[in-house]
Amino acid sequence: MRKKALKALAVTKWDAKPYFPTVSDCHLWTSIINYLLFGGLVPKYRKVTVKRMNESWGHCIGVTGTRGQRYCRLEIADRFPSFASFYSILLHELVHASEWTQKGQMSHGNFFLSHRELAAKVGVKLRIAYR
Numbered sequence: 001m002r003k004k005a006l007k008a009l010a011v012t013k014w015d016a017k018p019y020f021p022t023v024s025d026c027h028l029w030t031s032i033i034n035y036l037l038f039g040g041l042v043p044k045y046r047k048v049t050v051k052r053m054n055e056s057w058g059h060c061i062g063v064t065g066t067r068g069q070r071y072c073r074l075e076i077a078d079r080f081p082s083f084a085s086f087y088s089i090l091l092h093e094l095v096h097a098s099e100w101t102q103k104g105q106m107s108h109g110n111f112f113l114s115h116r117e118l119a120a121k122v123g124v125k126l127r128i129a130y131r
């Protein structure tokens with residue numbers, strides 16, 4: 001079943017029909033990617049903000065709670081060139097959220113890059129820069 005899901009969700013085309021995500025789209029697809037890549041272990045985003053962004057497609061913001069628990073907020077663009085690009089960015093940001101909750105840092109270093117193979121399984125070429 002997991003293999004089938006991986007295959008069905010593979011995305012390859014970056015440019016297609018524009019896609020305008022909602023907050024619930026972000027939660028839904030993040031939870032699917034979380035399940036496929038991380039066995040559902042990355043804590044849910046406490047807050048997702050969909051907004052006009054000019055410089056980037058998304059930001060994952062690491063937060064440390066009063067009892068030391070780590071979680072993230074997500075800010076994401078309100079318009080994407082395609083669903084595939086939205087999905088690719090959500091995956092990218094979730095890798096950051098995973099590093100933040102496990103290690104208390106975010107980078108495009110070894111932890112990030114070690115997810116390239118997993119990302120490729122769901123059709124996403126994990127990149128550092130998109131614009």
Ligand SMILES: [Zn+2]
Binds near residue numbers: 108128
């Ligand atoms: Zn990044």
